[in-house]
Amino acid sequence: MRGMKQIRDRVDLTSLVAGAAISVFGALVLLQEEGTIDLEAGWFLATLAAATGVVLLASGMGARRG
Amino acid sequence: MNERPKRLLRSRDDRILAGVAGGIANYLDVDPTLVRVGFVAAVLFGGLGIAAYLVLAVVTPNDDGSGAPAEDDRPSAWLVVLAVLAVLILLPGPFWGAFDWWGGGWWWGGSLWLVLLIGGAVWLYATLRDRNRRPSTERPAEGSDQRTPEDDQPAPDESTARTQRLDDTVSQAPPSRDGWSRLLRGVAIAVLVLAAAAATLGVAAVSAWATATGHGAIVAGVVIAIGVALVVAALIGESRWRWLIVPALVLALPAGAVAAGDVNFDGGIGERDHRPASAAELPADGYSLGVGQMTVDLRGLEWPRDRTVELDTDMGVGQTVVAVPSRVCVEADVNASVGHVLVRGREGSGIDAEVTEGPPLGEAPRLVLDSEVDAGEIVVTDRPPEAFTGDRRSFDDDRWHGSDDSDPEEQRRQERACAA
Numbered sequence: 001m002r003g004m005k006q007i008r009d010r011v012d013l014t015s016l017v018a019g020a021a022i023s024v025f026g027a028l029v030l031l032q033e034e035g036t037i038d039l040e041a042g043w044f045l046a047t048l049a050a051a052t053g054v055v056l057l058a059s060g061m062g063a064r065r066g
Numbered sequence: 067m068n069e070r071p072k073r074l075l076r077s078r079d080d081r082i083l084a085g086v087a088g089g090i091a092n093y094l095d096v097d098p099t100l101v102r103v104g105f106v107a108a109v110l111f112g113g114l115g116i117a118a119y120l121v122l123a124v125v126t127p128n129d130d131g132s133g134a135p136a137e138d139d140r141p142s143a144w145l146v147v148l149a150v151l152a153v154l155i156l157l158p159g160p161f162w163g164a165f166d167w168w169g170g171g172w173w174w175g176g177s178l179w180l181v182l183l184i185g186g187a188v189w190l191y192a193t194l195r196d197r198n199r200r201p202s203t204e205r206p207a208e209g210s211d212q213r214t215p216e217d218d219q220p221a222p223d224e225s226t227a228r229t230q231r232l233d234d235t236v237s238q239a240p241p242s243r244d245g246w247s248r249l250l251r252g253v254a255i256a257v258l259v260l261a262a263a264a265a266t267l268g269v270a271a272v273s274a275w276a277t278a279t280g281h282g283a284i285v286a287g288v289v290i291a292i293g294v295a296l297v298v299a300a301l302i303g304e305s306r307w308r309w310l311i312v313p314a315l316v317l318a319l320p321a322g323a324v325a326a327g328d329v330n331f332d333g334g335i336g337e338r339d340h341r342p343a344s345a346a347e348l349p350a351d352g353y354s355l356g357v358g359q360m361t362v363d364l365r366g367l368e369w370p371r372d373r374t375v376e377l378d379t380d381m382g383v384g385q386t387v388v389a390v391p392s393r394v395c396v397e398a399d400v401n402a403s404v405g406h407v408l409v410r411g412r413e414g415s416g417i418d419a420e421v422t423e424g425p426p427l428g429e430a431p432r433l434v435l436d437s438e439v440d441a442g443e444i445v446v447t448d449r450p451p452e453a454f455t456g457d458r459r460s461f462d463d464d465r466w467h468g469s470d471d472s473d474p475e476e477q478r479r480q481e482r483a484c485a486a
Contacts, residue, residue, distance in 0.1 A: 010302075010303035011301055012305040012308075013300070014300075014305070015299055015300035015304070015307060015308050015311075016296075016297055016301065018296055018308070018311045019292075019293045019294065019298075019300055020293065021293070022290075022293035022296065022311070022314045023289075023294055023297065024293075025289065025293075025318050025322065026287070026289030026292075028322070029277075029282060029285065029286040029325050030282075030283055030286035030287065032282075033282035033283045033286060039326050040326060041327055044322050044323065044325075044326035048319070048322070
């Protein structure tokens with residue numbers, strides 16, 4: 001339990017969430033390019049806004065924790 | 067008889083940057099201000115003043131104070147790099163024609179701004195490095211050119227001089243020098259900000275371009291790799307890799323926008339002029355162009371026996387002009403995602419601009435046209451294509467300011483052709 005807590009304390013939450021969001025975004029672009037999905041501009045903007053919000057939330061939580 | 071010839075040296079006592087102007091003034095026995103004005107004026111001639119100054123700063127030795135070259139005097143590495151860059155960029159000016167758009171009408175060319183950007187960055191670096199190295203209580207060298215109005219005043223009495231020395235010690239630097247330093251740093255920072263903005267725009271443009279030309283998967287792969295690197299860095303507790311978020315966004319946002327907008331630059335760049343002589347010469351999948359101007363002139367085409375010709379055109383960004391014989395009825399589905407369409411005198415403009423023309427009433431010869439542009443203009447006309455292309459079609463044209471561009475005469479000719 002202590003080990004998990006140490007790992008949790010060590011993790012940089014902002015980088016983690018931003019990295020995950022960027023990876024997901026890149027995957028969406030890749031799928032769109034490959035023709036697997038057909039993301040319209042509206043969905044693109046909504047996804048972007050959601051990702052920005054999540055990263056800001058994580059940044060705020062990280063600042064509070066650290 | 068054995069007196070040594072006078073040498074051109076960089077002035078040690080009369081310098082603002084590297085002492086080149088002061089040295090030349092001393093060599094020619096003229097006012098250094100005139101030489102400095104000359105260098106500034108030379109900047110207007112393709113940036114010659116900058117290159118000349120930097121090269122002279124590299125090749126001219128420093129004065130040791132006695133009129134002889136200083137020993138062990140080698141130019142700093144950053145100065146050499148800057149001089150080489152300036153020469154490479156400024157002297158082969160004609161090879162930088164591709165950057166004319168950057169200078170946009172400035173008669174001395176856009177490359178000057180590139181030099182200013184690089185110079186600003188190096189200047190800032192050198193200023194900060196010198197600032198860090200210099201002891202905080204250092205006073206300006208004797209005979210420095212950083213003269214203040216106070217320097218020109220008569221010598222103060224001893225008590226005034228003591229007070230002045232005390233003030234200098236407290237402030238640690240004369241006000242004039244500090245003011246210069248602040249000004250230079252401000253200019254350098256502003257130039258650096260501009261350089262960063264230009265670099266960001268450049269990367270974003272490359273990302274958008276790559277995606278629009280069918281290489282979006284590569285951009286997406288790079289973005290995913292950066293995202294994974296961020297996750298890994300986060301898990302091992304490395305927060306200093308957060309800066310990767312910025313390049314990831316600069317790459318991802320344009321790629322996403324282009325991918326979502328279905329913008330396609332496939333087909334190349336440039337001007338295309340197609341003049342098919344028969345329907346058999348028309349490509350089955352139509353004509354396409356990524357960026358530029360495309361003309362399809364069908365006025366000389368031998369119309370087939372079944373009297374119907376089908377044509378597709380696809381443009382990324384630019385202008386498509388399709389010229390048809392006036393006796394041909396145009397059955398069209400013409401669309402501009404953003405821009406302007408003009409089909410046989412009928413026009414549409416704005417976002418998702420579209421003009422459709424129905425089939426002919428009779429057995430008239432007809433063109434079945436399916437034409438698209440992502441951003442730009444499509445013109446279908448029976449007038450010579452030259453009437454719509456070239457310099458006349460600039461952004462200064464009233465056509466781009468929303469004026470009525472419809473042509474009732476051509477509309478009537480289209481109606482007559484379709485009713486035949």
